[in-house]
Amino acid sequence: xxxxxxxxxxxxxxxxxxxxxxxxxxxxxxxxxxxxxxxxxxxxxxxxxxxxxxxxxxxxxxxxxxxxxxxxxxxxxxxxxxxxxxxxxxxxxxxxxxxxxxxxxxxxxxxxxxxxxxxxxxxxxxxxxxxxxxxxxxxxxxxxxxxxxxxxxxxxxxxxxxxxxxxxxxxxxxxxxxxxxxxxxxxxxxxxxxxxxxxxxxxxxxxxxxxxxxxxxxxxxxxxxxxxxxxxxxxxxxxxxxxxxxxxxxxxxxxxxxxxxxxxxxxxxxxxxxxxxxxxxxxxxxxxxxxxxxxxxxxxxxxxxxxxxxxxxxxxxxxxxxxxxxxxxxxxxxxxxxxxxxxxxxxxxxxxx
Amino acid sequence: xxxxxxxxxxxxxxxxxxxxxxxxxxxxxxxxxxxxxxxxxxxxxxxxxxxxxxxxxxxxxxxxxxxxxxxxxxxxxxxxxxxxxxxxxxxxxxxxxxxxxxxxxxxxxxxxxxxxxxxxxxxxxxxxxxxxxxxxxxxxxxxxxxxxxxxxxxxxxxxxxxxxxxxxxxxxxxxxxxxxxxxxxxxxxxxxxxxxxxxxxxxxxxxxxxxxxxxxxxxxxxxxxxxxxxxxxxxxxxxxxxxxxxxxxxxxxxxxxxxxxxxxxxxxxxxxxxxxxxxxxxxxxxxxxxxxxxxxxxxxxxxxxxxxxxxxxxxxxxxxxxxxxxxxxxxxxxxxxxxxxxxxxxxxxxxxxxxxxxxxxxxxxxxxxxxxxxxxxxxxxxxxxxxxxxxxxxxxxxxxxxxxxxxxxx
Numbered sequence: 001x002x003x004x005x006x007x008x009x010x011x012x013x014x015x016x017x018x019x020x021x022x023x024x025x026x027x028x029x030x031x032x033x034x035x036x037x038x039x040x041x042x043x044x045x046x047x048x049x050x051x052x053x054x055x056x057x058x059x060x061x062x063x064x065x066x067x068x069x070x071x072x073x074x075x076x077x078x079x080x081x082x083x084x085x086x087x088x089x090x091x092x093x094x095x096x097x098x099x100x101x102x103x104x105x106x107x108x109x110x111x112x113x114x115x116x117x118x119x120x121x122x123x124x125x126x127x128x129x130x131x132x133x134x135x136x137x138x139x140x141x142x143x144x145x146x147x148x149x150x151x152x153x154x155x156x157x158x159x160x161x162x163x164x165x166x167x168x169x170x171x172x173x174x175x176x177x178x179x180x181x182x183x184x185x186x187x188x189x190x191x192x193x194x195x196x197x198x199x200x201x202x203x204x205x206x207x208x209x210x211x212x213x214x215x216x217x218x219x220x221x222x223x224x225x226x227x228x229x230x231x232x233x234x235x236x237x238x239x240x241x242x243x244x245x246x247x248x249x250x251x252x253x254x255x256x257x258x259x260x261x262x263x264x265x266x267x268x269x270x271x272x273x274x275x276x277x278x279x280x281x282x283x284x285x286x287x288x289x290x291x292x293x294x295x296x297x298x299x300x301x302x303x304x305x306x307x308x309x310x311x312x313x314x315x316x317x318x319x320x321x322x323x324x325x326x327x328x329x330x331x332x333x334x335x336x337x338x339x340x341x342x343x344x345x346x347x348x349x350x351x352x353x
Numbered sequence: 354x355x356x357x358x359x360x361x362x363x364x365x366x367x368x369x370x371x372x373x374x375x376x377x378x379x380x381x382x383x384x385x386x387x388x389x390x391x392x393x394x395x396x397x398x399x400x401x402x403x404x405x406x407x408x409x410x411x412x413x414x415x416x417x418x419x420x421x422x423x424x425x426x427x428x429x430x431x432x433x434x435x436x437x438x439x440x441x442x443x444x445x446x447x448x449x450x451x452x453x454x455x456x457x458x459x460x461x462x463x464x465x466x467x468x469x470x471x472x473x474x475x476x477x478x479x480x481x482x483x484x485x486x487x488x489x490x491x492x493x494x495x496x497x498x499x500x501x502x503x504x505x506x507x508x509x510x511x512x513x514x515x516x517x518x519x520x521x522x523x524x525x526x527x528x529x530x531x532x533x534x535x536x537x538x539x540x541x542x543x544x545x546x547x548x549x550x551x552x553x554x555x556x557x558x559x560x561x562x563x564x565x566x567x568x569x570x571x572x573x574x575x576x577x578x579x580x581x582x583x584x585x586x587x588x589x590x591x592x593x594x595x596x597x598x599x600x601x602x603x604x605x606x607x608x609x610x611x612x613x614x615x616x617x618x619x620x621x622x623x624x625x626x627x628x629x630x631x632x633x634x635x636x637x638x639x640x641x642x643x644x645x646x647x648x649x650x651x652x653x654x655x656x657x658x659x660x661x662x663x664x665x666x667x668x669x670x671x672x673x674x675x676x677x678x679x680x681x682x683x684x685x686x687x688x689x690x691x692x693x694x695x696x697x698x699x700x701x702x703x704x705x706x707x708x709x710x711x712x713x714x715x716x717x718x719x720x721x722x723x724x725x726x727x728x729x730x731x732x733x734x735x736x737x738x739x740x741x742x743x744x745x746x747x748x749x750x751x752x753x754x755x756x757x758x759x760x761x762x763x
Contacts, residue, residue, distance in 0.1 A: 054439040055460050080733055080756045150600040170597035172740050300736040315435040317729050318456060 048324035058320070070325035078202055081313075081322060086201045088304040092285060094212040095305070098220050099227075100280040107228040107276065108269075111235030112261075126236070133229040140226055141293040145169070148218045166214045172300030174210025175217065213302030219290050227283065231276045238272035239265070274345050278338055285334050306330045390664035391421040392671055393444035395437070397430030397654070399621065399688060406687035407675075414674045420667055438462045441661065445668045449493060449657035451484040452721035452728075455567065457657065458487040459725040464658040464665055467491045472673040476694045484720030485655045487567075493655035494676055497690035499619035500718045501553050501649045502710040503638045509614040513537035521641045524557070524583055531592035534614050542593040543604045543613040544584065546739045548731055549721075550604070550617055553650050554580035556719045557643025562734075562757060567724040570757035573750045579644065581746035588742040595739070609633055619652060620711040624689045637710045651718035653693065691715075726760040 043058075051066045052058040074085045114125050132140065147153045148168040155165030166178075173181070180186040195206040212220065242265060250264045266273075288307040291297065297304035297312070306326055314323025394411060398404040404426045411422040427433045430448060437443040438460065449457060457463045467474050474482070474494060481495040505520065513534045521527040531541035544550050548562070555561055560576030563569060571577075587593035594613065601607040608616035609630030616622070617640065626633050640649045656672040658665060674680065678700075681692035685701060691712050692701055698712060722731060733756060737749045 053460050054435060055462060056441060079759050080729055084729065084733070150598070167598060170595065170739070172736070297732075298736065298739070300739045301733075313729070315432050317726065318435065318460060320439070 044324045045328065047320055048328055050321050052320045053318050054314075054320050066321050070321045071329065073322070074325060074329065075201060082202050084301065084304065084309055085306070085326060086203045087207075087301050088306045088309045090203065090208055090210075091212065091216060091302060092287070092305045095216060095220060095287060096281065096284045098212065099223055099284045100277065102220075103224045103228045103231060103280055104273070104276050106224065107231035108235050108273075110228060110232040111239055112265075114232070115236060115239045126232075129232055130229040132226040133233075135226075137226065137289045138293050140222060141290050144218065144222045145294055168218050169215045169295060170299050171214050172302055174213050174302070176209060176211030178214075179211075213299065215295055215299055216303050219287075219294060219303060222290060223284070223287065227280070231280070234272055234276055235269065238269050242268050270345070270347075274342070277341055277345070281337055281341060282334055285330060285337075306333075385665060386663045387666070389420050390445075390667035392423065392446055392664060392668060394422060394424045394671075395427050395430065395433065395444040395447040396424060397448045397450070398426040402624075402688040403684075406684055410675060410680060410683070411671070414671060418667075418670065420671075422671065443659040443661055445659055445662040445664055446671060447657050447659070448496065448654040449485075450721075451651075451653045451655070451723070452731075454485055454492060454655070455487050455723050455725040456728065458490075458492050462660055463492045464660045464662065465490045465492045466658050466665065466669050466672075467494060469666075469669055470494060470673065472676055476696050478693060478695055478715045480651065480715060480718060480720065481653050481693050484651070484653055484723060487723065493657045494672060495693035496654045496656050496676065497681065497684060497693050498651050498653035498715065499621055499690060500651045500711050500714045501550065501617050501619050501640060502714070503640055504608055504616045504618060504622060504635050505638060506608065506611060506614050507634045507636055509534070509539050509611065513539050513614070520638050522639075523642050524644070527641045528587065528592065531587065531615075535592055540591075540594060540599065540613045542587065542615045542617075543596050543599065543601075543607045544587075544593055544617055545604050546595045546597075546741065547735045548738065549650060549652070551581070551584055551738055551741075552719065553617065553640055553648055554584055554643060555648075556650065557640065557645060557648025558583075559643070559645030561719060562722050562731075562753065563724055563727075563761070567722070568761060570754050570761060572757055573754035576645065577750050578746055581741065581749065583643075585741055585744075585746055608635070620689060620691060620708060623707075637707060639710045639714065647714070647717060649714045649718045651715070651720050653720065724761055727757070730756040730760045 047058050048070055049066055049068070050058055051064045051070075056062070073079075074082055076082070110129050113119065114122055114129065116122075119125070149155075150165070150167050150170075152168075154168070158165040171178075177186075186192060191206045195209065196204050198205055200208060246264055246268075247260065250260050255263065286307050287305050288311070291303050291305055291308045292311075295303040297308060307330065310323045310326035310330070312323075313326060314320045317323075394407075396404070396407055398407070404424070408424045411424050414420070415422040425444065430450070431453060434443065434447060434457070438457075443462065449463070454463075458465075472494070474491065477495050478498070481498055482491055485491060485493050485495060503521070510519070514537070515530065515533060519526075519530050519533070521530045527542075534541035552562070555577045558576040558580040560571065560574050560580060562572050562577075564571050584593070588595075594607075596602060596604050596607045599607050599610075599612040601610060601612065604613075604616040604618045605622040605625045606629075607613050608618070608622070609626050611633065626635070639647060642648070656675060658668045658672065662668055676694070678692070678694055678697050681694055681697055682700060682704075684690060685692055686704070691708065692698070695715075698715075702709060702712065730753070734749070734753045737744065737752065741749070
């Protein structure tokens with residue numbers, strides 16, 4: 001709307017001053033964002049093309065340039081850097097694939113439950129479900145560490161059900177590997193050569209398809225638990241905007257509760273679903289605190305994520321160029337996935353969002 | 354719309370350029386200042402005892418010399434130093450872990466001050482000086498050190514009807530004693546899944562990850578293989594466990610909770626046991642010798658001085674005071690480290706006779722890998738060691754060899 005006014009203003013000449021005034025008013029924000037957001041990003045982008053070792057300023061002629069090597073090495077140069085990066089991508093893919101759908105479905109379910117008019121103690125449940133979202137992620141991570149020790153509450157619970165719980169933060173095997181081993185389908189010391197013999201970006205298919213390790217599963221459980229409260233709130237707000245008339249109309253048309261959910265509620269929630277999925281996608285690709293607090297990438301790098309790897313490469317390995325390159329690849333991944341997801345969720349009848 | 358957007362872009366670009374120009378400011382070579390200094394000292398403290406001891410010593414030095422000295426305990430020394438170097442305003446004096454020395458030295462962040470150090474450099478144990486030498490230059494003087502030895506729970510020992518004669522001095526005895534303990538229903542041994550423990554077996558077998566001068570990768574050797582196979586054998590037959598398998602964070606905790614009869618930890622275990630598990634009765638024996646003789650690891654920090662410090666002369670005086678024989682003994686008493694000066698050994702043993710097994714190995718203990726860019730390689734090795742029980746030792750070493758070669762090359 002504003003853009004429209006401005007354009008018309010220029011043509012007529014009467015509103016010309018408004019544009020200047022507008023810029024004056026937004027100048028402080030533009031300046032602050034430029035200084036503390038845009039400028040550091042541009043500087044980091046520059047660093048990602050150098051071999052800066054963290055000594056002195058990266059913007060002098062003494063810093064060797066790397067061109068695009070920092071980027072291409074991550075994909076094409078055999079070695080530890082590529083392997084760590086690919087492992088971190090693998091872990092994060094599993095993490096995203098599980099966390100995003102689960103947290104969305106759980107959040108929607110919780111929102112539907114606490115939106116019931118007949119439910120008693122609504123406020124209590126809403127607070128209880130939202131509570132984890134407002135607690136410090138570091139504090140929650142530490143609590144989960146206790147829950148998931150070998151003789152912790154989770155394993156005690158599993159033992160009560162007759163299940164021998166895994167060694168959560170020391171078993172480096174992926175769950176797919178564990179299942180295949182325990183069912184006797186595959187001998188872990190001699191994986192099928194069709195998978196182990198072929199590789200993509202330096203990791204064999206057997207490694208790509210390992211599934212998340214149990215440690216990563218514990219982190220997944222933690223994250224789902226903490227974030228679904230936030231997204232429940234978003235869904236709840238959207239649900240309260242669903243007009244009662246529509247529900248009544250569908251009732252009159254003879255729709256059952258499931259049909260009503262499928263054909264009335266869910267389509268109306270589509271913008272919120274888009275938001276929840278986008279926020280979920282961005283948040284999950286950037287997972288850092290939980291990894292930093294709980295596992296530092298262990299066991300055997302199965303909880304290594306690109307965000308943590310980038311930090312470690314820069315501040316421990318003093319390869320700031322590679323670290324910055326990792327973070328920009330991560331940025332690209334997020335942008336591309338968000339665009340794909342936007343395209344998939346577009347309004348099929350041609351209406352603009 | 355378009356013109357104003359262009360103007361905004363131009364403005365932004367101008368401010369970008371202006372800022373990068375400012376950025377050059379922090380590259381100016383620091384001028385040395387004489388007179389009274391205000392020293393910033395960043396320490397990676399093991400706890401309150403150490404922080405307070407260093408603070409007291411620094412305050413005493415400051416009053417005696419008229420300087421100012423501010424001691425800052427770091428939350429995460431490695432990270433904070435990395436950030437301080439990148440920011441261009443590092444602390445004047447800081448702890449440098451031997452495993453990070455080559456990294457900092459190769460960056461040019463460290464001042465090699467030992468030629469101006471008047472406290473007698475030759476008095477420090479040669480093996481420790483080796484740990485702080487990079488490309489033939491001794492960069493800093495060791496603060497103190499620790500070594501690994503074998504801790505034995507005497508109650509569990511008696512429960513399995515073992516005597517002093519059963520204290521293992523060789524690998525074979527370690528295995529046979531462990532079998533006896535297991536037969537008596539006691540978990541014999543815990544070893545942490547890192548090169549900082551398992552490396553001791555590699556040294557005892559006559560191997561190590563890199564050559565003595567730190568320029569060649571020597572990971573894939575029969576000696577290292579023998580060491581890993583020995584440990585794998587212990588793990589596979591249930592004679593040893595990793596601490597995590599018995600729900601503990603490190604070997605000392607597993608030992609303190611009486612989950613195992615033997616542990617291999619450094620002299621820091623004394624303080625931990627005294628503090629957290631005062632009822633554990635134990636004794637300390639030297640690490641059992643391997644095929645190539647005795648082998649253990651040493652861990653040490655040095656007093657590093659920043660190449661960018663403005664008060665280098667004063668900082669050296671400060672380090673001289675901190676590493677004086679008397680002061681080393683005071684630190685030893687305060688937080689249980691061993692003095693890095695050979696001349697203090699007799700005096701130290703008089704006060705702490707139980708530490709004989711630890712301090713005696715100062716002459717042959719292997720320091721950490723002393724080469725730059727090895728941090729991620731060694732992390733990768735550690736992650737492989739986590740799966741050693743079911744892994745292939747030969748493949749683990751080949752991978753370490755490859756990665757080490759790549760790191761040392763570039």
